[in-house]
């Protein structure tokens with residue numbers, strides 16, 4: 001693998017993608033893009049409003065457009081939304097252009113963190129629906145990831161240190 005210039009953080013809702021992505025970008029001296037925040041800015045609406053006024057498919061189209069845009073940038077860490085792996089186009093973009101880090105945790109931990117959050121439209125599916133979504137998405141996350149990092153029992157700082165350690169090892173292997 002050549003030098004890593006573009007990193008994507010993926011994972012289910014509540015896995016801490018934005019927090020970890022931002023801290024990681026600082027540590028690497030890369031810029032940081034939060035894809036969900038960018039979509040909201042671009043559309044001048046919250047994600048909840050986009051889902052309500054348009055629909056999920058429309059949201060996914062904007063998501064793909066912006067992911068494609070990031071795919072041409074250098075020295076960037078992007079935190080994605082939990083559904084980024086739903087579209088094949090996005091999976092291809094991730095595989096082809098990014099070093100992909102999957103933040104993994106059991107659903108029990110994630111669900112405790114996200115339940116009651118009124119900003120996430122997918123929670124309307126209810127606990128059973130969210131569990132099904134999680135199960136269906138697991139292999140998709142894995143299919144695009146270069147590395148899987150368990151977040152269980154770790155602070156964002158622990159996670160970032162583990163990632164930078166992995167990246168350092170990779171670099172040394174390539175010397």
Ligand code: S3P
Pocket residue numbers: 011012013014017036047080081082083084119120121122
């Ligand atoms: C979604 C996850 C959200 C956001 C949107 C859809 C999903 O991002 O992109 O609500 O389909 O899982 P987070 O993973 O940051 O909550």
